[in-house]
Amino acid sequence: MSQSIAMPRPELIQVADAVARDKSIEREEVFMIMEQALQKAGRSKYGQEKDIRATIDRKSGEIRLARYLEVVENQDAVEDENIQLTVDQAKRKKKDAEIGEFLIDPLPPIDFGRISSQMAKQVIVQRVREAERARQFEEYKERIGEVVNGLVKRVEFGNVVVDLGRAEGLLRRDELIPREHFKNGDRVRAYIIDVREEPRGPQIFLSRTCPEFMAMLFAQEVPEIYDGIIEIKAVARDSGSRAKIAVISKDSSIDPVGACVGMRGSRVQAVVAELQGEKIDIIQWNEDPATFVVNGLAPAEVSKVVLDEDSGRIEVVVPDDQLSLAIGRRGQNVRLASHLTGWTIDILTEDEESARRQEEFKSRSQAFIDGLDVDDVIAHLLVTEGFTSIEEVAFVPDNELFSIEGFDEDIAVELKARAQANIEEKNQKLMSKLSELGIAKDLLNAGIDGLEVEMLIALGEKGVKTLDDLADLASDELIEVLGIGSMSMDDANTMIMAARAHWFDDEDGEGAQSADADGETSAEE
Secondary structure, eight states: OOOOOEEOOHHHHHHHHHHHHHHTOOHHHHHHHHHHHHHHHHHHHHOTTSOEEEEEOTTTOOEEEEEEEEEESSGGGOSOTTTEEEHHHHHHHOTTOOTTOEEEEEOOOOOOOHHHHHHHHHHHHHHHHHHHHHHHHHHHHTTTTOEEEEEEEEEETTEEEEEOSSSEEEEOGGGSOTTOOOOTTOEEEEEEEEEEEETTEEEEEEESSSHHHHHHHHHHHOHHHHTTSEEEEEEEEETTTEEEEEEEESSTTSOHHHHHHOGGGHHHHHHHHHTTTOEEEEEEOOSSHHHHHHHHTTTSOOSEEEEETTTTEEEEEEOGGGHHHHHOGGGHHHHHHHHHHSSEEEEEEHHHHHHHHHHHHHHHHHHHHHHHTOOHHHHHHHHHTTOOSHHHHHHSOHHHHHTSTTOOHHHHHHHHHHHHHHHHHHHHHHHHHHHHHTOOHHHHTSOOTTOOHHHHHHHHHTTOOSHHHHHTSOHHHHHHHHOTTSSOHHHHHHHHHHHHHHHHHHHHHHHHHHHHHHHHHHHHO
């Protein structure tokens, strides 16, 4: 067949090169966009239903326009006469035409009228914009976690649109430091927190309030952090007000806090200036939780620390005159220290701690007096030696009781016997209560870790009396039945999954029985 009629357009090469350079898009992609525009203009002239295709020579800029017709077997296979023809029809035009081949009919060059050229221009502009957005998305999604500089382009309802040079970023109002205001043309530095594809195109979300922004600012100001000699372990911020940053040095000869502060505070002041005067406490990180919490509460002084690793809480005792400093204005200091260290911090004064210890001493002594039927002298001795419950007395090695001043072997044996009798009596009462509530054997004998007798009673009083009843509960329902704070959500999930284990065992058993039955049937056949 004859070749398509060519229209030399050397200016197209120049346009494609210019667009590719200005928009940072591949040259080939620009040519494809222009071909789509020409194709759309061609279809508007020769018919939208026809398969009109345009090609541009990558070297000369020549435009070739042609109509494509697919060759199919017979008339029954023709789905659209505008883009298909039978093999017999095709052979009238090309003797060796084969099924699946495309016959190409060249078309004369179209004279772009005002409407066609406008349409082509719109397609080119739209496609170039789409390609540019795709390029921006690919580029900036790799830059999440970087600090970028830009110019304020406009401010819309408190949200700041930032010109980043080759893209636009959005600094939302809640990501701005309080009392911070920008106007058009202001230079702004921010942290890329996310890049998302949205219907209106990729959106680059910026932040000046996230802790990572402050960490990156320190990395820019402190060469030792950039080089990896000093590591930022944790950051906690109340943006625009106060922040704490924990650092550690991998080189024992370098003071991490001093390096971050800089000569006469030059380095930290540069970060403070960028964060609109935010006060920053730089503390030394320590792998020992108690030491780290003490450091984190600076500038307050700490007298004593008591850790409870099971609950993730830490109790801090401070002198009376340090209480307000440790808590901070509106609880800011202790809140930031808690975020920084990952521990829940309870602060007590020395007087409060002393009063609480006296109350604990009194209540534990009374428990021993009532449970062991002893006088207050023996009860006080037990508490003083560190015994906190009757169970500890019942099962402690004999030599530990002998070692208590004033105790002999007879007293130790008698105390253990009374403690064990007390526990046995309590257990009998509890079992009697379980029987009265009608707790099923499958729940009693389930052997679920952490499920104590007291919990079984609480469950029974709420109507949870079988293993299936427990398995049917949701985690939050179990916590509500046992009491808020009785266990964590993870522990509740674990307990419920343990209660449901027999469901899956039953399913496996049924599957095995089914397989055995199938096997027997097969054998009989």
